[in-house]
Structures are given as structure tokens and as C-alpha cells.
Amino acid sequence: GPMAGGIAAQNHTSTLEYCAANAEIIVKGSSKNPRTGIICGYANYSTLRSNAALGGSITYDAANEEQGYMRAGRIYGDAQNFRTSDYQIADSSITVNNVAVSSPSDKDGITVTTDALKKESTWEQYGWDMEAAWKLGENGYPIPRAAGEIAQVRLSGAGTSADPYQLKNAEDLLYVAVRLNRDDPRLQGKCFVLTDDITLTEDFPMIESFSGVLDGDGHAIKNLVIKDTNTASVKQYRLGFVRSLSGTIQNLVFDHPKVTSQANSGSDGYSGAAVIVGLMEEGAMVSGCRVIDGEVNVPKLSKAGGLVCMLGYDGQWSATISSSVFTGTLTCGPRTGSYGPMAGGIAAYASTSTIEYCISDAKITVLETPAAVSIGGICGYTNSMTFRGDVVLGGGITVNEGVQKKEANRITGSDPYGKNIYANNLALDTYAVNGQQVTDDGDQQGISKTAAQLKKQSTYEAIGYNFSLQWKMSEEGYPVPKVFGYSSDSVNCVAVTPNGDASTGMSFSWQYQRNADGVVQLSTSKSMEDPVEFPAKAAGTMGMQYRAKATGLEPNTTYYYRVGSKTKQAFSEVGSFTTAPREDAFSLISLSDADAGDISAMTLAQSTLQAAQLAVPEAAFILHGGDMTGGKRTDWQYFYYLNQDTLMNTLIAPAAGEYDADGFTDYFNVGDTGYYSFDYANVHFAVLNTNEDGNQCIS
Numbered sequence: 001g002p003m004a005g006g007i008a009a010q011n012h013t014s015t016l017e018y019c020a021a022n023a024e025i026i027v028k029g030s031s032k033n034p035r036t037g038i039i040c041g042y043a044n045y046s047t048l049r050s051n052a053a054l055g056g057s058i059t060y061d062a063a064n065e066e067q068g069y070m071r072a073g074r075i076y077g078d079a080q081n082f083r084t085s086d087y088q089i090a091d092s093s094i095t096v097n098n099v100a101v102s103s104p105s106d107k108d109g110i111t112v113t114t115d116a117l118k119k120e121s122t123w124e125q126y127g128w129d130m131e132a133a134w135k136l137g138e139n140g141y142p143i144p145r146a147a148g149e150i151a152q153v154r155l156s157g158a159g160t161s162a163d164p165y166q167l168k169n170a171e172d173l174l175y176v177a178v179r180l181n182r183d184d185p186r187l188q189g190k191c192f193v194l195t196d197d198i199t200l201t202e203d204f205p206m207i208e209s210f211s212g213v214l215d216g217d218g219h220a221i222k223n224l225v226i227k228d229t230n231t232a233s234v235k236q237y238r239l240g241f242v243r244s245l246s247g248t249i250q251n252l253v254f255d256h257p258k259v260t261s262q263a264n265s266g267s268d269g270y271s272g273a274a275v276i277v278g279l280m281e282e283g284a285m286v287s288g289c290r291v292i293d294g295e296v297n298v299p300k301l302s303k304a305g306g307l308v309c310m311l312g313y314d315g316q317w318s319a320t321i322s323s324s325v326f327t328g329t330l331t332c333g334p335r336t337g338s339y340g341p342m343a344g345g346i347a348a349y350a351s352t353s354t355i356e357y358c359i360s361d362a363k364i365t366v367l368e369t370p371a372a373v374s375i376g377g378i379c380g381y382t383n384s385m386t387f388r389g390d391v392v393l394g395g396g397i398t399v400n401e402g403v404q405k406k407e408a409n410r411i412t413g414s415d416p417y418g419k420n421i422y423a424n425n426l427a428l429d430t431y432a433v434n435g436q437q438v439t440d441d442g443d444q445q446g447i448s449k450t451a452a453q454l455k456k457q458s459t460y461e462a463i464g465y466n467f468s469l470q471w472k473m474s475e476e477g478y479p480v481p482k483v484f485g486y487s488s489d490s491v492n493c494v495a496v497t498p499n500g501d502a503s504t505g506m507s508f509s510w511q512y513q514r515n516a517d518g519v520v521q522l523s524t525s526k527s528m529e530d531p532v533e534f535p536a537k538a539a540g541t542m543g544m545q546y547r548a549k550a551t552g553l554e555p556n557t558t559y560y561y562r563v564g565s566k567t568k569q570a571f572s573e574v575g576s577f578t579t580a581p582r583e584d585a586f587s588l589i590s591l592s593d594a595d596a597g598d599i600s601a602m603t604l605a606q607s608t609l610q611a612a613q614l615a616v617p618e619a620a621f622i623l624h625g626g627d628m629t630g631g632k633r634t635d636w637q638y639f640y641y642l643n644q645d646t647l648m649n650t651l652i653a654p655a656a657g658e659y660d661a662d663g664f665t666d667y668f669n670v671g672d673t674g675y676y677s678f679d680y681a682n683v684h685f686a687v688l689n690t691n692e693d694g695n696q697c698i699s
Contacts, residue, residue: 002034005076010040011040011043012046020051035071037058042076045081048088050087050128052109053090054091054141055114057094057098058094058096070097074096075107091114091117127182159212164190167198170199176192191215191632192215193214194219194252195217199223206243215632216249218251220253221255222255224241224275225257228263236268236270236271238270239272242277243277246281248286248632249285250286250289258295259295260295260297260298261297269342270310271302273296273305274308278309280308281317284317285321287323288322290325290326291307294329295329296328298331298332299367303332303349305330305347306330306346307346310349312351315384321346321355321358322354322356325358329363330345331364333368340371340374341370341380342373345395350382350383352383355386355388356386358391361394362395363395369400369403373399373403377427378392387422388421388425389463390425391454393428394428395431408433415443420443425447426447426463428449486637488513491510491565494647495510495652496652497670498651499549499669500677501679503581503680504553506579508550508563512546514538516567518535518536519563520536522561523559545667556582559579583681586680589622589623590623596630597659601630602635603642610646621651624654626655626656627660628657629663653685655687
């Protein structure tokens, strides 16, 4: 029969969402099975979500009504095999053959009055994004916002690495979760930072996917509760604070979190839960995080991880968990099939990725009697992984003795292909599986250490833990992550950059507290006798950068300098540089693409720079082609902390790489755009910046 709908006459295997219609629909003559709806006439294997019938009517000839052929509804007329039909609303004034709908069914939607349909709160209630996508038009109903009409984000900050959006309380955090789950383009891929501890008092909705940077800055999310009410059979179903991560979560504490679910994964091997992340995709990173007394209780799901459920996916992605800690309990259920359930204190499952410098104290329980289990104090099932510097402080594993294939070990449960790399992993010597102490050492068991040894800082320093930058000893006697930061009264991140004529002038940049005076003091004497002073100005998006330029210098002359504040009597150490000769041959060091997004990569980049300087000790300056860091604020601090001795006595001419872009001009005196040029001897260097859109671009 005929089909008619205000948005679509027929919807087959497709999605119709966030649409509104006011339609007068008339079906003439006598037809068998006409299907009509204000939104859609006939829906088959389709998804209808958050649509609204604003008004109108449906009218049939009397013959159709008499023969019982009329299939009409305020939302849709007829449907088969729905995928989803949620949050459909309809004006109470809509009629079918001049009769209002008195007992609305699913095809009629939820009855809403005309007055209610002209209120923003109604639309927000049913999932419409009135902040970023829609606004009320002159007629009182939603119309799409133009690009320039999108409202400002209700957060302080700009969402960049230099000026991240600030999360000050639970309201801010829940606001971000809701906006991200609505695919708000203003927040996707952006940077966020906690400015204080956040205590949650209601169940958290979970963030479906996150591609930006969330920096806890050492603060805690307290009492996170994820209470999944789904009791159905599921596949590819993962739970966590973030369900799917392609970005970075760092320096964040979860204090007494609890994750529970009664969903049943049956034989599916890709479902499970963890506190922080359900699935880590390509390039994702969890670093410097800590879970305190966490609980993951999913008795019918096949995977339970302390921090992460799935790290990578069947060899398709590479991701990293580093410098993080889990303490708490994990419980998962019996997966049917040959592989069985998987659980681990850091991750339940991991493939082609890295877990390094992580600490676990997890009590792990697998319920019932599956055919096989893969359980590890660090990770359950593994394939082509790197485990470096991981430590099992305590906990234990409990599995039914009837399990036929029991792969349960202190570090990793199963390593079926033998492709893992293990280095310097430690475990408590009294760690037990089903009450039996593990007595052998080995890759999957780690090197045995006593409880007393695991409470000594030197034990961790011996396997690569950096207590200057990333770790501190807790009151309980074991390492916990710390957030590195310079003290407020220190002058730091000092760089000297050629800009203009490098034979007679030089540019300086450094970081110090806000609202201070700034000065560069220069002398040809190492003892800084009779210094010449050049004033500095505060600059940069964070207001903590100071810039100065020294002029009138002599060519080919070594100068000594220090930077800082005279009124505060706060200065850097004394550094040195040599101005360019007027004309002469010279050497330089050219580097690029360190992409140093964590302390391991930054340490490697530091070693590379040091090796280059040893190879070319006469180099006049460093020309850096960009991507010095991973772009995060802490990356820049690591960069300067590790390289400050070098940079205090070497000129550096950097370009802004893809990852450097947001914070680049906050750390070098190269103007506000990243474009600059300089003359060194008889060579002119032009430094461009390709981090631009089409309107900004001049390169």
C-alpha cells in the first residue's frame, strides 16, 4: 500500500534521528495497508531516535477505516524489526481522522503539550542538544544553529594544552560527560584539567568515547559509581569511566570507585569492565593514574581489569599504560568456550601494546568453573606485549580447582605465542594462587622480592622508577604517582633563541610566577661582574612566560647571563651563549620528531641530544624541526627539566611541530605566531609554522 511521512515515507536499514515535522497527510481512495506517520510511514530494520511530531493530522478515506486497513501513528505508521526506537515525542493536538490519540502506543510517541514543546528544557530532556546544535526559532520550535551561533562552552579555559578546560566540581564533570556523549564538536579532542578533587554523589553515566587529554593534575575523583543496569546478553560490551579511549588520561586518582554489572557476555570474548577505560585504541595512553580501593564486580562478564579492560584489540592497535597503580578487588564470571575469562590488576587483556612501571595489589576472583582462565597480577591474556618495570605488591588469585586450563601467574596469565618482552618485573614472594605460594621466578612470574624490599625506594630506582619526576613513596610504604611541577618561586624553562641578527642580539624566554617583574642580566664575566640589564614582559596564554631581547651585543663573543625577577630576588642559574660571527663557517645540530609524550620517550630524546653534542661539540646552535614533546603541559616541563643544563648553555632555534602547536609560543621567544627568522654568519634562516587553517595560512 501507499506510504507517507513528514520526514520519510519509508526508512529501511537506516537511522532517522533528531528530526521534527508538522505535516498534514491525506491518503485518498481505498488502498490495502497504507502506512503513514507524521515522522515516517514505514520503518524496517531501522533506528528512530529523538524525533518529534510537532503537529498536523492524518486523514484517510472512510473506506480504509471501515476495512481496517489504516496503519497510522503520530511518529510512524508501521514497523518491523526495529533496531532502536527511543525518545519519540508528539504534540497532543495531532489527530488521525479527526480523532486525538487517547491511548498512545510506541508508534504514537510520548504525548507532550504544545506549550511544553516550546520550552528548551523539554527538548533537552529528550536528548536534543539545545546548546551546540539547536535553538528555539521565532515560532517557538527548534531550528538548527548556524556555525556562528553555537553557544560558548560552560567551562573556564580554551580547551588547548596551554589553556585546558577546567573541571572544578562534579557539575562540570557531568556536563562534559553529557556533552561528549552527544558528540559535541566543541569538546571532542580537547584538553581538560581538574582544578580540585571532585566528589560524586550520583551514578556516573560513563563517557562513551574520548579522544582528547584529561589531566587530573594529581586531583581525585571520589566515589565514582558505575552501576550498569543492563541484564541482557551482550557482545562487544565494555564498561569504564571512559568506554573507548583514543586520547590520554593522566595524573588522575580514582578514590574508592565501584563498577558493577549483571550483563551477560556468554561466549563473547570482547566484553568486560574496568575502572578507568573499557577499550584503549591506537595511540591511547593512561599515565600517572592511581585507583585506590577499587571494586570491579561483573559476575557475568568475561573480563575484569583494574585500570583497563582491553588494551588494544587483536593486534590492530598499540596503546600504553605507564606509571600507574591499582589496589582493590576484581570479580568476573565464567566465559563459555575454550579461552575462558580474563582478569588482571592493570589490564584484563592486552595486545601489541606496552604496560610499564605499573604497580598492582589486586585480589582477583573468577566465579564458577570455566574451561580455562587467563589471570595475572598485572595482566590476564597477553600477545606481543612489552612489560617493563611492573610490580605486583600483593593481592592474590582465586579460581575454582575444577578449571581444566588454569593460566594464573604473578605478572601475566597467558602468553600463548611467546612474543612478549619482559624486563625488570617484580612480585611479592608470598603471592598466592588459590592459597598456594608461587615459588618460581620467570618472565610471567617476575623476580621475587620480600615485603620489606618492596617498601624501599632503592628497589624501584634499580628498575628505572624516576622519583625526581614521577614517583614518591606513600605513607603505606610503596610508590605512588606524583605530578611534577616547578615550585612557584623557581625560575625555570629557560631558553635562548636567535631571532633577528644573531651576531648582535638574542631572545630569551622563561617561566616564573605571575605578576612579577622580569629582567635579563648579561656579562662577559662568568662571575657576572658589571651586568647589563634588559627588561622582560609577561606573555603567553598562561601569563607565566617572560620574554626579553638583548641588543647591541658584540659579534663572536661569549656572554654569561641569568634571568628572573629583581624585586623577588629570584634568578636562574648562570648560563652562557656565544653570538654569531659576521662571516665564518659553522656547524649546527639538526633534530626533529622526538614525539616525546611520556617520560621514557623524553629520556630517550635527551640521550639523543646529548649524543649529538658529544659528536659535534663545536655546534653553534640546535635547529629543531618540531615535535619536541607530545604536546601536553607536563611534556614541556619534562623537556626543560631533563634538558635545562643543555639549554642554559646552547642556543636553540625551534619550529612548531604538530604536537607542539598549542604550547609552543609559551616556551620560546619566537613571537605569537611561531614565524620568525634570523641571520647566523652569512646564512639566513626562516622558520615557518604549518599549524594553521586555510585562513591563517601564509606558508
